[in-house]
Amino acid sequence: MPPLEDEQLDAWRAFLNAHAHVTRAIGRDLAAAGLPDLAWYDLLWTLYRAPERRLRVNEVAREVVLSPTAMSRFVDRAEAAGVVRREPDPADRRALQVTLTDAGVELLRRMWPVYEQGIERHFAAQLDRSPQRLRAMLERMAESARRTY
């Protein structure tokens, strides 16, 4: 492996910084609008786009990159808030399917404008003209890191 160059290291630090600042800024925007955090959007949206709008707990966990433990409790909270529901999985009695409720879809809709504006202002507005290239690069990174599990 070639040694790490200063420019690459600088890019890495910029990566960490950009993530921290942008997610914080969006989190603040959501909180200011009386809405839950970004993580809630991720959970709800992941279910929304899933086939039949339902996924098993561990599947959602993988999608949003949360440990099964954290997801189990996250679903507790989301269920208590009425935005998702746990239902038995007919195909496997160990498993539970998490499904989106109407209130969940509704929350998703309320969050989107605020979230969208945050992504737009802090992220998309700074992109070059080829978001695909960036996306491909980021996906290679995630893939590389995921493989080491």
Next chain:
Amino acid sequence: MPPLEDEQLDAWRAFLNAHAHVTRAIGRDLAAAGLPDLAWYDLLWTLYRAPERRLRVNEVAREVVLSPTAMSRFVDRAEAAGVVRREPDPADRRALQVTLTDAGVELLRRMWPVYEQGIERHFAAQLDRSPQRLRAMLERMAESARRTY
């Protein structure tokens, strides 16, 4: 503000994913080597490169994007571990300077090979040929988000 396009949104999700997976992978590598988390490296390194290797608590917090509360307690732990020390700031008696101990420098040195390899494998190896351009973009993002404080 132009509406958010699908490609931009895809890039955003890839960004969140890449960050989550890569930092987790590096965290695991460090843990497997019996070393503390990435955040420790950030703290120590920030002090290491600071003028005179010392910064006030809130200054370090800003550098590594941690709330002052979190940093206060992080410094507690780091001090208990003997890698940093709190010293009164002669210029302001409210403030405390955090300084690196020899053991801190030593830990930094032990962590670097593992950390470097993680950055190299999961991040740098996936970069295009112009890390500067990516870096500039990421810095614009951080800057944009920071401004909204």
Next chain:
DNA sequence: CGAATATACATGCAGATGCATCTAGTGCAA
């Protein structure tokens, strides 16, 4: 100068996380 305001850091409290562990249910294999 002295009062009001602002800043640096610490801390009580209420969440939220990961790890190890537990329970229940699956599936393969002898």
Next chain:
DNA sequence: TTGCACTAGATGCATCTGCATGTATATTCG
């Protein structure tokens, strides 16, 4: 079919976080 390793998910515990607040010091301005 029964026994055993494996998987899905929940939970106790220790740890870490943010918010609101507290204490001490600095600064500003009438």
